[in-house]
Amino acid sequence: MSADRLSLIFSALADPTRRAILARLSEGEATVNELAEPFDISLPAVSRHLKVLENAGLISRSRNAQWRSSKLEAEPLREATEWMDRYRRFWDASFIRLDAHLRKIQHDSEDPGVKQ
Amino acid sequence: MSADRLSLIFSALADPTRRAILARLSEGEATVNELAEPFDISLPAVSRHLKVLENAGLISRSRNAQWRSSKLEAEPLREATEWMDRYRRFWDASFIRLDAHLRKIQHDSEDPGVKQ
DNA sequence: CAGCTAATTAACTGATGCGTTAAATATGCG
DNA sequence: CGCATATTTAACGCATCAGTTAATTAGCTG
Numbered sequence: 001m002s003a004d005r006l007s008l009i010f011s012a013l014a015d016p017t018r019r020a021i022l023a024r025l026s027e028g029e030a031t032v033n034e035l036a037e038p039f040d041i042s043l044p045a046v047s048r049h050l051k052v053l054e055n056a057g058l059i060s061r062s063r064n065a066q067w068r069s070s071k072l073e074a075e076p077l078r079e080a081t082e083w084m085d086r087y088r089r090f091w092d093a094s095f096i097r098l099d100a101h102l103r104k105i106q107h108d109s110e111d112p113g114v115k116q
Numbered sequence: 117m118s119a120d121r122l123s124l125i126f127s128a129l130a131d132p133t134r135r136a137i138l139a140r141l142s143e144g145e146a147t148v149n150e151l152a153e154p155f156d157i158s159l160p161a162v163s164r165h166l167k168v169l170e171n172a173g174l175i176s177r178s179r180n181a182q183w184r185s186s187k188l189e190a191e192p193l194r195e196a197t198e199w200m201d202r203y204r205r206f207w208d209a210s211f212i213r214l215d216a217h218l219r220k221i222q223h224d225s226e227d228p229g230v231k232q
Numbered sequence: 233c234a235g236c237t238a239a240t241t242a243a244c245t246g247a248t249g250c251g252t253t254a255a256a257t258a259t260g261c262g
Numbered sequence: 263c264g265c266a267t268a269t270t271t272a273a274c275g276c277a278t279c280a281g282t283t284a285a286t287t288a289g290c291t292g
Contacts, residue, residue, distance in 0.1 A: 004132060011130035014123050015250085019199075026203060032269060045251055047270060052249095066259045066268045074206030081204075083135075084197050087142060090190030131280085148239060161281055163240060168279095182238045182289045 005057075006083060009076045012056035017041070018049050022058060025072040032068055121173075122199060125192045128172035133157070134165050138174060141188040148184060 003011070012018055021035055036046040050070055053059045057076045062069050088095045119127070128134055137151055152162040166186055169175045173192045178185050204211045 006135070007130050007132055010126050011249095014127035014130055016120060016123055017250095019122070022203070026206070033267095041250090042252065043269070044253085044271080048250075051270090063258090066266095068269065072203070072206060074203050077200050077203050078207040081197055081200050084193050087138070087188070087190050087193050088197075090142070090188060091194040127279095133280090149237095157280085158282065159239070160241080160283085164280075167240090179288090184239065 005076075006080065008056040009058070009080050012052050012058055012076075013080070015049070015052075017046075018053055021046075021049060021053065021070075022072060025059060025070060029069045029071045032070070035070065121192075122196065124172040125174070125196050128168050128174055128192075129196070131165070131168075133162075134169055137162075137165060137169065137186075138188060141175060141186060145185045145187045148186070151186065 017039060020038070024030060024035060024038070032043065032047060032050065035050070036043050039046065050059065050061070053070075054061060058073055059070045060073050062071070133155060136154070140146060140151060140154070148159065148163060148166065151166070152159050155162065166175065166177070169186075170177060174189055175186045176189050178187070
C-alpha cells in the first residue's frame, strides 16, 4: 500500500513543477499563492503538489492566520544522495581511485594469513 | 510529451524494483532472466522495467546470441546528485560552514569598494 | 527446418498521477 | 454576524504505470 520512503522522495522529485517549488523555497519560506504565481496551473493543483512534497518530508508547513507557509526540509535530499553514493564509484574518478586503494589495503591486510 | 531528463531519471528511481535491479547491476552485467530471478513478477514486467531504466540512461544493453545483457550506466546518477548539490547547504553542516566562509570572503573583497 | 530458450510486444486491467472547476473550510476584520 | 481572502476537498476526465497472460520475434542447435 504505502510506498517506502525513498520511493516517495524520488517520485516527488520526478515532477518539474515540484522541483521548481523546491528551488523557490530554497530562497525562503512562501505561501501557497506565492508558490503558485510563476506557474500556469490552478491553485488546487499547486496545493496537491505541496501535499506530495510534504508526504515525502521535503517541506514542512505552518499556519499563520489564513496563510500556510511552506519551508524546505532537505533531510530527504540527504537520504537520496546517500543512496546514490553507493554508485558514486561508477562515475567519480577520484572515488574510483579511493575504492581501488581501499581494496588494496584490505588485500594487504589479508595477505599474511593467506600466505601462511 | 516527452519528459525532461531529470524527470525521467527520478521517476525511474522511484520504483523499488528498478532500484533493486540497479543494485544487482552494480555487481556486474546480467541477462533479463538473471535480473528477474529474485523478483516475484513476470518476465515481461522486468523487461519493461529495463526499458524504463534504458530510457533514463541508467543502463545500456547489448545482445549476445539470444541473451540481452544489461550494464549499469551511472552518469544519470551523477546528474541527479549534481542537481541535489544545489541544496546541500541545507543539510550538510560542513557545507554550511563553507558557504558561510565563501560569503565572508566575498563580503571582505567587496568591503573596500563599499567603504570608499 | 523443427524445436528450444530468451526476450519482447500485444492486449487488457486496475491503480495512480496530474489537471480541471465547483464547493467547502479556515481565519481575520468591519 | 457577514464578507473577503487563502487554501483545501470533492468530483470528475484523461494519461500513464505496473502488472498480467498470450502471442510473437530472435537466435541457437540438432
